[in-house]
Amino acid sequence: xxxxxxxxxxxxxxxxxxxxxxxxxxxxxxxxxxxxxxxxxxxxxxxxxxxxxxxxxxxxxxxxxxxxxxxxxxxxxxxxxxxxxxxxxxxxxxxxxxxxxxxxxxxxxx
Numbered sequence: 001x002x003x004x005x006x007x008x009x010x011x012x013x014x015x016x017x018x019x020x021x022x023x024x025x026x027x028x029x030x031x032x033x034x035x036x037x038x039x040x041x042x043x044x045x046x047x048x049x050x051x052x053x054x055x056x057x058x059x060x061x062x063x064x065x066x067x068x069x070x071x072x073x074x075x076x077x078x079x080x081x082x083x084x085x086x087x088x089x090x091x092x093x094x095x096x097x098x099x100x101x102x103x104x105x106x107x108x109x110x
Contacts, residue, residue: 004062005041007055008075012047015054017079019043024058029072036060036067038075 006026010018018040025035038060047054058075060067093100 002061002063003059004067006038006058006060006067006073006075008058008073009051009053010056012052012054014079014081015043015047017081018056022077024075024077026058026060027074027076028067029074031066031071035076 020040020043022040024038024040026038027035038058040056041059042057044054044056
């Protein structure tokens with residue numbers, strides 16, 4: 001078995017940024033070592049309405065046959081999500097069901 005595939009469940013918000021052939025790093029649970037390089041091999045044409053997710057298939061090398069069906073993995077990708085305001089997690093105030101961030105727009109010196 002030279003090649004194998006991995007399926008990752010991803011939130012729909014990233015779907016516009018996903019492209020066939022895009023690279024990813026996949027860490028297979030229990031195999032240790034460096035993450036394995038993979039590429040997006042299939043993008044589903046629809047989004048699961050009940051979970052608002054899509055199942056993206058990646059293809060990666062499995063020359064030694066170490067990756068087995070059913071193994072868990074973590075996928076990391078670098079995606080261009082456009083411009084957005086980013087704040088450190090420590091700046092977010094968790095207030096029940098809401099997450100609040102105060103933005104300081106003016107500093108007055110006396």
